[in-house]
Amino acid sequence: MAYTSSSLHLHKHLLLPKTNPSSSYSRPPPPSFVAAAAKINGVNGHSSKKSPNGKAQINGDGKKGANGSGRKKAAAQHINGNDRIHLSVSTGGAGGQDGFGLRVAFQGAPGAYSEFAAKTALPGCDTVPCRAFADALAAVDGGAVDRAILPVESTMEGTALRNYDLLLRHDLVVVQEINLFVHYCLLAMPGVRAAEVRRVISHPMALAHCGRALARLGVDREPVEDTAGAVEMLRSNRMLDTAAIASPRAADLYGLDVLAHGLQDESWNVTRFLLLSKPPSPVTLPMDADAKTSMVVAHRGGSMMVVLKVLSAFSSRNINLTKLEVINNNDGGGGGGGAAAGHPVMILDTSARGAPTLRAFPHVLYVDCEGASHDPRVLDAIKEIERFAVFVRVLGCYAADSNVYDLQ
Numbered sequence: 108m109a110y111t112s113s114s115l116h117l118h119k120h121l122l123l124p125k126t127n128p129s130s131s132y133s134r135p136p137p138p139s140f141v142a143a144a145a146k147i148n149g150v151n152g153h154s155s156k157k158s159p160n161g162k163a164q165i166n167g168d169g170k171k172g173a174n175g176s177g178r179k180k181a182a183a184q185h186i187n188g189n190d191r192i193h194l195s196v197s198t199g200g201a202g203g204q205d206g207f208g209l210r211v212a213f214q215g216a217p218g219a220y221s222e223f224a225a226k227t228a229l230p231g232c233d234t235v236p237c238r239a240f241a242d243a244l245a246a247v248d249g250g251a252v253d254r255a256i257l258p259v260e261s262t263m264e265g266t267a268l269r270n271y272d273l274l275l276r277h278d279l280v281v282v283q284e285i286n287l288f289v290h291y292c293l294l295a296m297p298g299v300r301a302a303e304v305r306r307v308i309s310h311p312m313a314l315a316h317c318g319r320a321l322a323r324l325g326v327d328r329e330p331v332e333d334t335a336g337a338v339e340m341l342r343s344n345r346m347l348d349t350a351a352i353a354s355p356r357a358a359d360l361y362g363l364d365v366l367a368h369g370l371q372d373e374s375w376n377v378t379r380f381l382l383l384s385k386p387p388s389p390v391t392l393p394m395d396a397d398a399k400t401s402m403v404v405a406h407r408g409g410s411m412m413v414v415l416k417v418l419s420a421f422s423s424r425n426i427n428l429t430k431l432e433v434i435n436n437n438d439g440g441g442g443g444g445g446a447a448a449g450h451p452v453m454i455l456d457t458s459a460r461g462a463p464t465l466r467a468f469p470h471v472l473y474v475d476c477e478g479a480s481h482d483p484r485v486l487d488a489i490k491e492i493e494r495f496a497v498f499v500r501v502l503g504c505y506a507a508d509s510n511v512y513d514l515q
């Protein structure tokens with residue numbers, strides 16, 4: 108598989124959650140949209156609000172957009188015919204920076220979801236494909252690129268523990284978060300019919316997210332490095348009995364037919380990505396920005412008391428948590444490496460003088476809280492946690508972005 112540098116120019120759409128998440132499966136829209144009546148009443152259970160300049164507010168809940176600057180403009184509003192609403196976004200990126208001149212490493216071939224996420228964060232950046240997530244992180248760590256993008260959780264599967272493991276082994280900081288709506292399509296060589304497909308290849312996460320649909324099709328599943336790589340493989344080997352799960356954008360890029368849209372088992376399928384850089388963080392948050400701080404807390408274990416103490420450190424200061432993942436891996440079981448398999452979490456400790464050391468911790472919490480790491484309340488909460496924890500590492504402080512982006 109050839110991995111070359113690519114650059115991609117995409118129109119972005121903001122996607123708001125549907126009104127009733129428990130409603131039955133609905134087929135996602137085709138790749139391009141026809142503008143329909145603007146209607147955002149009722150999204151998120153809130154009525155739509157207009158800002159003083161007459162532009163629709165993005166979150167539907169009266170909150171500012173992620174960058175806190177109102178730079179995103181709802182240029183046009185579309186309804187896709189069922190229950191999701193798209194707002195076209197002008198330029199600016201999820202963090203309000205265009206990224207021209209920056210190189211962003213992602214895992215996969217051109218057209219992978221991670222590349223879309225990178226382009227959402229930094230529309231002007233040059234994306235650099237890498238074979239594995241580890242290669243993308245090594246590229247930014249070693250200075251070959253400016254940033255790397257990493258999927259860290261999804262609505263369907265929760266935290267991507269293996270990717271967290273990778274992140275913690277490097278001295279990198281989180282500079283931005285991006286939530287991407289993930290549409291899965293079944294793609295095949297031109298002319299191939301669904302009945303002729305015997306095997307489906309894709310990234311393991313995509314195969315897992317489409318488990319029920321694949322069982323219905325009665326096909327074999329084969330994991331490959333990434334979704335776009337699967338499409339490239341189909342194309343270059345002219346596979347006629349095999350289909351790939353990937354994005355509609357990958358179908359366009361590689362000239363494949365879309366046999367089915369919306370293959371994911373849950374219609375609301377969002378993946379959260381983190382944009383990473385070498386420290387110090389190159390992003391300066393405006394003082395009034397809505398911020399988030401991500402950290403990892405290692406502790407002695409033995410009971411769940413420490414979780415209560417961490418919660419209390421934040422709640423007593425009225426700080427909201429947006430993520431809390433509890434990892435206990437002292438059973439020695441599992442295999443294959445990584446905390447997900449029962450091994451201790453390996454965290455690079457850069458706090459001591461001298462060379463950074465990789466330390467093993469069986470009991471770890473992944474915590475994201477609202478507020479900037481320089482906010483005195485957040486600083487105090489961290490200081491309190493440091494009194495009973497074994498080790499705390501702040502992974503980054505960045506603009507909170509609750510928007511969900513959809514690339515069509």
Ligand SMILES: O=C(O)C(=O)Cc1ccccc1
Nearest residue numbers: 219220221310312333334378
């Ligand atoms: O394989 C890809 O396209 C990726 O970027 C990884 C991935 C796979 C499925 C959902 C989100 C990210």
